Amino acid sequence: MDTPFDRNGLFSGLYGFFADLAPDGFAWLAYLLAGAVIVFIVINGVMLLTAFETYMERRVLGRFQTRLGPNRVGPFGLLQPFADVLKLLIKEDLRPAMADRFTFFLAPVLMVAAILLVAAVVPFGEGTFLADLNIGVLFLVGIPTIATVAMFLGGWGSGNRFALLGAARAVAMLISYEVPMIVSLAGVLLLAGSMSLVDVVEAQRLPFIVLQPLGFFVFLVAASAEMNRSPFDLMEAESELTAGFHTEFSGVRFGLLQLAEFGELVIISAVLAVLFVSGWKNPFVSPDFAQWLPGQVWFLLKLVFFLLLFAWIRATLPRMRVDQVMAFAWKALFPLAIINTLVTAALVVAWPEPEYGQLWIMAAVNWAVAIVCLVAFSRFLERHRDRPTASVQLVEIPAEAS
Amino acid sequence: MIGLDHFLVLSAVLFSIGLYGALTRKNAIAVLMSIELLFNAVNVAVVAMARYTTPVALAAERLETLLTGQVFALFIVTVAAAEVALGLAIVIMMYRNTGSVHVDEASSMRR
Amino acid sequence: MTEGIAGTPVFTAVWWVLAVLTVACAVLVVRLQDLVKAAMALIGSFLGIAALFVMLNAEFLAIVQVLVYAGAVSILLIFGIMMVRDTQRGSQANSLAIPAAMLATAMLAIIAVVVLDTRWDLLGDAALATGVAEGAEGVYSDSPPAIGGLLLREFVLPLQAAALLLTATLVGAIALVRGDQ
Numbered sequence: 017m018d019t020p021f022d023r024n025g026l027f028s029g030l031y032g033f034f035a036d037l038a039p040d041g042f043a044w045l046a047y048l049l050a051g052a053v054i055v056f057i058v059i060n061g062v063m064l065l066t067a068f069e070t071y072m073e074r075r076v077l078g079r080f081q082t083r084l085g086p087n088r089v090g091p092f093g094l095l096q097p098f099a100d101v102l103k104l105l106i107k108e109d110l111r112p113a114m115a116d117r118f119t120f121f122l123a124p125v126l127m128v129a130a131i132l133l134v135a136a137v138v139p140f141g142e143g144t145f146l147a148d149l150n151i152g153v154l155f156l157v158g159i160p161t162i163a164t165v166a167m168f169l170g171g172w173g174s175g176n177r178f179a180l181l182g183a184a185r186a187v188a189m190l191i192s193y194e195v196p197m198i199v200s201l202a203g204v205l206l207l208a209g210s211m212s213l214v215d216v217v218e219a220q221r222l223p224f225i226v227l228q229p230l231g232f233f234v235f236l237v238a239a240s241a242e243m244n245r246s247p248f249d250l251m252e253a254e255s256e257l258t259a260g261f262h263t264e265f266s267g268v269r270f271g272l273l274q275l276a277e278f279g280e281l282v283i284i285s286a287v288l289a290v291l292f293v294s295g296w297k298n299p300f301v302s303p304d305f306a307q308w309l310p311g312q313v314w315f316l317l318k319l320v321f322f323l324l325l326f327a328w329i330r331a332t333l334p335r336m337r338v339d340q341v342m343a344f345a346w347k348a349l350f351p352l353a354i355i356n357t358l359v360t361a362a363l364v365v366a367w368p369e370p371e372y373g374q375l376w377i378m379a380a381v382n383w384a385v386a387i388v389c390l391v392a393f394s395r396f397l398e399r400h401r402d403r404p405t406a407s408v409q410l411v412e413i414p415a416e417a418s
Numbered sequence: 419m420i421g422l423d424h425f426l427v428l429s430a431v432l433f434s435i436g437l438y439g440a441l442t443r444k445n446a447i448a449v450l451m452s453i454e455l456l457f458n459a460v461n462v463a464v465v466a467m468a469r470y471t472t473p474v475a476l477a478a479e480r481l482e483t484l485l486t487g488q489v490f491a492l493f494i495v496t497v498a499a500a501e502v503a504l505g506l507a508i509v510i511m512m513y514r515n516t517g518s519v520h521v522d523e524a525s526s527m528r529r
Numbered sequence: 530m531t532e533g534i535a536g537t538p539v540f541t542a543v544w545w546v547l548a549v550l551t552v553a554c555a556v557l558v559v560r561l562q563d564l565v566k567a568a569m570a571l572i573g574s575f576l577g578i579a580a581l582f583v584m585l586n587a588e589f590l591a592i593v594q595v596l597v598y599a600g601a602v603s604i605l606l607i608f609g610i611m612m613v614r615d616t617q618r619g620s621q622a623n624s625l626a627i628p629a630a631m632l633a634t635a636m637l638a639i640i641a642v643v644v645l646d647t648r649w650d651l652l653g654d655a656a657l658a659t660g661v662a663e664g665a666e667g668v669y670s671d672s673p674p675a676i677g678g679l680l681l682r683e684f685v686l687p688l689q690a691a692a693l694l695l696t697a698t699l700v701g702a703i704a705l706v707r708g709d710q
Binding site for chain 2: 540541544548551552555556558559564567568571574575578581582584585586587589590593594597598601602605606608609610612613621622623625626629630632633634636637640641644645649669672675676678679680683684687691694695698699701702705706
C-alpha cells in the first residue's frame, strides 16, 4: 500500500517494517505502531534533552558566575538531573487546604501535555518527524496558549494570593507577547510560502536568520518572554511574589511544572533552529555543497547553540520592571514586527522567485532596516522612558485593641 | 458513518444549550460565555455545510471556493472576539457603577 | 489528512467521543455555579470543537479556534471573572429556567426535524456519501494558501470591514474601561 507520507522516510520505513510483520487486514495496526514508535522517540528525546539542559544550564551559569556548578553526582556531575528527579519523586505531595482539588491536579498535567504536543510537529532531521501539518507554524505558536491557561489554573487553584498574583502577571504578559511573536513569523512565512515546517526548512537556501534579522530578534525576545525566562521572569520574582504561580506546588507536581518550563526552552530552541537556521541542513554552505554531517546531528548542534544562547542571556541581563514589560511588548516589539513584515512583503513582491544572488540583496536590505529600526527604537524608548508614577502612601495602622 | 446530519444536529444541540444559558444565567459574564457557545455552534454548522454540500461541478474552475465556509467561519470568529472584548468592557463598567454584574439588576433605564 | 479514514469506524468512534465531550462541557458551562469552573468547561468545549474542525478538514480553522478562543477569549473571560466578587456561587439561574429549557428544547426539535427531513444532495454530485468531493482532496490538504487567496480576493471588503471592526472595538473597550481618568 502506498503511504500518504512520502516525505517522511522514518515513518514509511517503520510502517513498512510493521506491515510485513502484521497479518493481512491489520494495516491500521502497523500504522498505529509506527506512529507510536515515533511518539516514543520524540517524547523521550525531549525528556532527555530537558534533563541534559538543566545540567548544562547550571554548569554554564556557574562558569558565568565564577563558580563550579553541580559536579558531585557521577562523572562531571552528569547524573545530577536524575538525582533531582529522584528527590522530587520521593518528596511528600502536599495540597493546601484552600486549594481547589481538581484544578490543582489538572494544571501541571495540562501544561506538560501542551508543551509535548508542540514537539509533534518539529522536524528533527530530513524525513524524520512525527507529523507535517499544513499549519505547522501556527501550531507552534497556538498550542502553547493552552499552557498559559494551565498556568492561570495553577495559580488560581492553589488558593494562595501570591500564586494568583503571579499567575495574573504571567498571563497578562504572555498574551501581550504572543502578538509580536506571531507577527514576527509572518516574514518567515512570506519567504517560505508555506506554513509546513518541512517546507520552511527546504525553502531556506540561505538560513532565514540572514534574511530576517529583525524577525529573528523579535521572535527571540518574545519567545524568552513566553517561556518566562530572564529578563522576563517577573512572575517568579522572588523578592515580590515568592515563587509566582507555582508557590504551592511540591513533589511530583513541582517536577512536572519544572519539566514544562525547561521542556519549553528545549522546544523553543528547536523551533528557532528549524525556522531561522535551516533545521537539519548545513547552515554554512549553499545547497550545492555537501552536508558533512547527518541532518539530525546538525539539528542537535543548532539546538544546543540556542540553549547556550539562552543561558548566556539569563546570566547577563537583569530582570525587567513590571511596568516596563508591557510597554516593551506594545511599543517596541510589535511595531518592529510589523515593519519587518512590511519590508519582507515588499521584497517578496519585488523578487517573487529570487536567485541566489538576489537573496543576498534581500538580506542586505533587511539588515539595513533592522539596524536602523533597532537604533531608532532604542533612542525613542530611551527618551520616552516610562517612569513609575505611583507614589507610596503610608497608612497609619491603628494599634490592635488587645 | 458520520455525515452532514450528525454535524448539523450536534451544532443544533450546542446552539440550544447556549440559548438556554444565555436566557437563564443571572451573571453577565456567564451570559457572555453562553453567547460564545452560540457562535461556536454556528461555526460548526457553516463549516460542515461547506464541506459536505458544495458541489464540485460548480467550483470546477476554482477549487478554492470549496473553502468559502471556512472563510465565513473565520469572520464569525473575528466578530465573536470583538464582541467578547466589548462585552467584558461593558460588564466591568457595570460592575464599577452598580457593584453588581447581575443582568436582572441593570434596570436603571426602565425607570 | 482525514481523507483516507473519513468513512471508517475509527472516524465514527472518535466523532462520538468528541461530540459527547463537547456537549457535556457545554452543559457544564450553563449549569455550573462556580464561574471559574464554568470558564474551564468552556475551554474544554472550544477544544472539542477545534478537534471537530480537524475532522471536517479545516485544520486552519481549528488552530485559529485554539488560538483565539481557547487562548485569548477564555483568558479575557477569566480576567473578567477575577474583577468581580463572589465567583464561587456567582452564576445563578434566574426564574426563567423552565420556560428557557422548553424554548431551547423546542428549537432543538425544530432544527433537528428540518435537518433530518431535508434532501441535502440537491445538486447531485455533493460529497455527502464519502465526505470528500471528487477531485477536491488537493484543496483540503493544502488549505491555508487557498484561504489566504480567498480572503484577499473575493472577501477583501469583509476583511477590511473586520479590521475596522476590531480597531473600533479596541478603541471602544479602552475608552469604556479607562472612564474619565
